[in-house]
Amino acid sequence: MKARTPSQACCLLLLGLAAGVLAHAGERVLRVAILTNSPPMSYTDASGKPAGFNVGVARALCETMKVRCELTVVELAKVVDAVAAGEFDFAAVSLLATPARQARVLFSKPYYRSNSIWFSQPGVTPGATSARVAAVAGSAQYRYARAQGWNVVAVDHHSELPALLSAGKVNAVLLPMATSLSLRANPLIQSLGLETTVLQAPELSGDVGFSIDPRNPQLRDHINAAFDQIKRDGRFDRLNTEYLPFRLQ
Amino acid sequence: MTALLRTLRGALAVDWRAFLRAHWTQRSWPAGKALGWLGALFGVAFLAQILWLASDQRQVLESSERLLERTVPSTLEHFRVARNLEQLRLEGERVFSGRTPVARQQARFIVSLLSSHPAMLADSRVAALAREVDAFLSQAARQGMSEQHYAEWETLSSRLSLLADDISTEGVNLASADLQLMSTTMLRSQVKLALVLALVALFVGGFLFLIHRHLIRPLQEMDDALRELRSGQALTPFSTTAMAEIRAVEGAIGQLREVMHENDEARRQLHFLATTDSLTGMFNRRHFMALAEDELRRAHRYGRPICVGMADLDNFKGINDGHGHAVGDRVLQSLAELFGHTLRQSDWVCRYGGEEFAFLFTETTLDEAHRLAERLRQHAAETSIDVGDGSGGLQLTLSLGLADASTGSLEAALGRADTALYAAKEEGRNRVVIAASAKTPRPPPEEGKDLDSPTGERGRK
Structure with missing residues (x-):
């Protein structure tokens, strides 16, 4: 019995190593798209790492699903196309679940409801002929402004908006509710005396969710269950408190 | 009317009992089938209760x-x-008190x-108050932050806090209904579980009772019956049992008892036939010789006195010839009765052949045997046997020869006794001659001295 002990130990060691290798090989890695220019939802912090409410939610979902996630920064305009093409398993980007988007990608259950904010110089109302409005390309707000026939200036990042307003290149911006919080606090626009108008048009408000690879409905179910879990155990509300001044609902 | 009702009730009661006796009490049930049915009944009842209980569990799970x-x-x-x-x-407070x-x-x-x-607009109370707050703060911002505005704001602020409390409480109360339902269901489940356990206890108790009543007790009775059979006691009747298999075994035991009884009777008959003389009822010669050999060995081993004797009915041929063989047989039977009355219980006698008889006197000296033989001879001589011909009876005499058997073989002792008998015949019959001493006649011993009274029937054998 004693003579066999070393050989048994070797066998156990080999088995353990093999199990570890297999487990590593079988570990699922999810490719997750994030934005980096939509504070407080997604941005790059001082250390250069992705941060923000949506990034925190994405990490919490992956932790709940017990999968490893690889976060990749993409432009908002390319999010739906990339997810629809299967380049990402899901996108941790707050997207209004419009019919056009739902036809191309799967959507998680809504994790909050949003509307859109019209920031403008005094007297510039939505749809006014004098209005030159800026919006992020690929956003629901940009498509809406274009659809309304407004004079629209497309930008790639939300961070470009304060400079445009400050320089007078546009006299209004149209952007989502959550993102407007950061813009409103930007020092460049404090002196402009901008007025705020909440737009409740159906194309600009409604349920917001994560977009998911349309070939993977099972992942949608897992993400939905994970959303329920992080809302029950309080992680969702803690992230909410960390990044936003009020509760997302 | 009352009497009629009582009669009717009595008749119904009798019929009911008779019906029960005929269809239930007296009916036999195959044990496997009966236990199978009981088991199935228990299974169905248990399953029904489990399903009944499961409905509560499902309700709790759903809740x-x-x-x-x-x-x-x-x-x-x-x-x-x-x-x-x-x-x-x-935020309203900050609108009033913001630093910049x-x-x-x-x-x-x-x-x-x-x-x-x-989400705030979804609830009408929340939406109305939120709009009111927004409108008020817009107006206050336009008109300037006065003390009056702040006083109004405090009222609105209080209403916001109260509504927040109400909404929180409503949220908590949403769970109350589900929790109340779960609590009620669990309480009901406890009662149901108690009922299930009671059912199980009832059935287990019932099973044990039935097994004891219809299997264990009948088996114990069978064991007692078999013990009674081994000991030869009369078989106690079995109580009625409901199990067909038990009844079959009881019937088999009853048949076994009958067969054993018949075999025992036959064995007794065979033993009787093998050991006794059919005419006189005495031991036959072979059985006598076997017994005598045993007694002789015992006497020799312990040095005890023992004697043998031979007797012959005097002039028996004349009786046969004069009165016929039936009378001769009657005479032999009467003589056997006489031997039975006269000899002691410890004495053995057999019909040795024809009208000749052999005796064995255990624990008896030759003198004692002599006195006994003399008494026998005397009783025979004094006895008159009625043969039914109106002649007043036949007078018999016996001649006897005795020999000491405390040494030597049985055959030798009987030979000497037979020689003595021959001598008694020669000397004129109706006398006793003792072998070996060759002195005849010996003076007859004193009547009754040192002799046991003849008792019992063993001497006749």
Whole structure:
């Protein structure tokens, strides 16, 4: 019995190593798209790492699903196309679940409801002929402004908006509710005396969710269950408190 | 009328009992079938109760699932609305007390966002108050932050806090209904579980009772019956049992008892036939010789006195010739009765052949045997045998020869006794001659001295 002990130990060691290798090989890695220019939802912090409410939610979902996630920064305009093409398993980007988007990608259950904010110089109302409005390309707000026939200036990042307003290149911006919080606090626009108008048009408000690879409905179910879990155990509300001044609902 | 009713009731009671006796009590049930039916009945009842219990468990599961999937998220939504109401109040405070215009503008902006938030607009109370707050703060911002505005704001602030409390409480109460239902269901389940356990206890008790009543007790009775059979006692009748298999075994035991009884009777008959003379009822010669050999060995081993004797009915041929063989047989039977009355219980006698008889006197000296033989001879001579011919009876005499058997073989002793008998015949019959001494006649011993009284029937054998 004693003579066999070393050989048994070797066998156990080999088995353990093999199990570890297999487990590593079988570990699922999810490719997750994030934005980096939509504070407080997604941005790059001082250390250069992705941060923000949506990034925190994405990490919490992956932790709940017990999968490893690889976060990749993409432009908002390319999010739906990339997810629809299967380049990402899901996108941790707050997207209004419009019919056009739902036809191309799967959507998680809504994790909050949003509307859109019209920031403008005094007297510039939505749809006014004098209005030159800026919006992020690929956003629901940009498509809406274009659809309304407004004079629209497309930008790639939300961070470009304060400079445009400050320089007078546009006299209004149209952007989502959550993102407007950061813009409103930007020092460049404090002196402009901008007025705020909440737009409740159906194309600009409604349920917001994560977009998911349309070939993977099972992942949608897992993400939905994970959303329920992080809302029950309080992680969702803690992230909410960390990044936003009020509760997302 | 009362009597009629009583009679009718009595008749019904009798019929009911008779029906029960005929169809239930007296009926036999195959044990396997009966236990199978009982088991199936128990299984069905148990299954029904389990399903009954399972319905409660399903209800609890559904309630808990509903609590988890719908109620808790809804409660959390209520808490978020309450939190936003509180946030609205805080932002309103900042509109009044912000350190910088930018901070106050930012607070106004958040108030605008909150008051137009779709989730806040979903509840009419929340939506109305939020709009009122937004409108008030807009007006106050336009008109300047006066003390009057702040006093009005305090009222609105208080209403926001109260509504936040109400919404929170409503959220908590959402779970109350589910929890109450679960509590009631669990309480009911406890009662049901107690009933299930009671049913199990009832059936287990019933099974044990039936097994004891219809299997164990009958088996014990069979064991007793078999013990009685081994000991030769009369068989105690079996009590009625309901199990067909038990009844079959009881019947088999009864048949066994009958067969054993018949065999025992036959064995007794065979033994009787093998050991006795059919005419006189005495031992036959072979059985006598076997017994005598045993007694002789015992006497020799312990040095005890023992004697043998031979007797012959005098002039028996004349009786046969004069009165016929039937009378001769009657005479032999009467003589056997005489031997039985006269000899002691410890004496052995057999019909040795024809009218000749052999004796064995255990624990008896030759003198004692002589006195006994003399008494026998005397009783025979004094006895008159009625043969039914009206002649007043036949007078008989016996001649006897005795020999000491305390040494030597049985055959030798009987030979000497036979020689002595021959001598007695030669000397004129109706006398006793003792072998070996060759002195005849010996003086007859004193009547009754040192002799046991003849008792019992053993001497006749």
